[in-house]
Amino acid sequence: MIKSRFAPSPTGYLHIGSLRTALFAYLFAKKKNGQFLLRIEDTDRERFVEGSLKNILDSFAWVNIVIDEGVILENDNIIQKGENGPYIQSERLDIYQKYIKELLEKNNAYYCFCSKERLDEMRAIQEANKHATGYDGYCRNLSKDEVAQKLAKNEKFVIRMKMPDNGLTVLEDMIRGKVEFKNELFDDQVLIKSDGFPTYHFAVVVDDHLMGITHVIRAEEWLPSTPKHVVLYHMFGWKVPQFAHLSLLINEKKQKLSKRNGDVSVVDYVKKGYLPEAFVNFIAFLGWNPGDDREFFSMSELEKEFDFAKVGKAPAVFNLEKLNWYNKQYIMKMSAVELSERCRSFYAEKNVDIKDFDLTRVVALEQGRANTLLEIVENTSFIFSENIYEADLLVWKKSDKIKTKENLQLTLNFLQDFSGVWSREELEVGVLAWIKDKGLGNGDVLWPMRVALSGLNNSPGPLEIAGVLGKEKTLARIKIAVDKI
């Protein structure tokens, strides 16, 4: 069975680039009826950020990526599920000890007692001579006795792998094809650090093997390390998994996506009111496409269509306008009832008291105009409490204050006596017929009415707003405008 994985380090939030990596790994597994595993790589204790694990798992729940094995959320609690656990590396230290022993015994790894001072000096000399920097193998050939003596004296050590000094390491990448590396370019990677923790390079190989990972799908930045991993697989005599290294994600200025240039965490997009289904659709297209002009894919459609043959090598460009476009399209397609449900928590967040209003009608005002749920909430705030505006705003460009006051009063009178059903549709028929009948101009009546109801330079139309506000609030706001001007 195919098994892919995502292996975040708990150093903060889930980056959108990481979400893309995870999504591709997930879709690949699902397409092949396989499993998706989540492992936590927390061997770098200095970079640990409290709460990040929950944050990462919440982001997965938001986009509806279902984790089959590993660290998962169950009823909002973090648990570990599966037979190959633990799935958090700091809980697997005894496992790494067992496997490092095996490498030491096979003479594929060795103790290195070099001090920091020696390593710094070595590096300085290499740099001065314009040589490649890297460990020079000083401790590679210590005798058994020398090692035993140093250990007995409790000298500080790390354990390094014995990288072959010649030959080639070849790997087959699902995106890049065959990639070859000269072994001589690699120094002897530390596998166990002086604090007893494994390095990423050691833990990733041991875990991917023991957890039955068949496909390692990860970011391009790991490609240069992969030969070391392949050599480790060979040393253990384990089957080498398939690899896919995803190209970089960049912004339109060709920069790496970073906090300085905009929002990079998935949570930022949740807070802004992007819909998870639109977000996933957008993310899937960062490097993949279906090979034809279809643009809308649900998660289950992606699970059927995804294919690495259609994933490009070029960096993928994160285009916010495109994301906004997707989001707007998904908002437009949604029923107003569902849209109002999705907006509810955003109104609550802004302490908007919605109880006197039909939220379905309120959000419908902005459906088709707004890009995000947050925009809907912000752009409809004038419905819930009156905006403060300048009297001059009431005056349409071709009109003046006196005429505007007159027209507002006429509108007020007409609406007071309006006996039809108070809905946008009936108001539209009634008001437009009345304007015509009286020989008034549409702009002369509708502009001041719109401003009276919204207090805004730009808003939905006045009859739409009146339908949502109801008769009483509509009349009250027009009255205020008459008094104001």
Ligand code: GLU
């Ligand atoms: N822990 C690594 C990271 O956060 C995972 C790399 C890998 O997938 O092998 O990038």
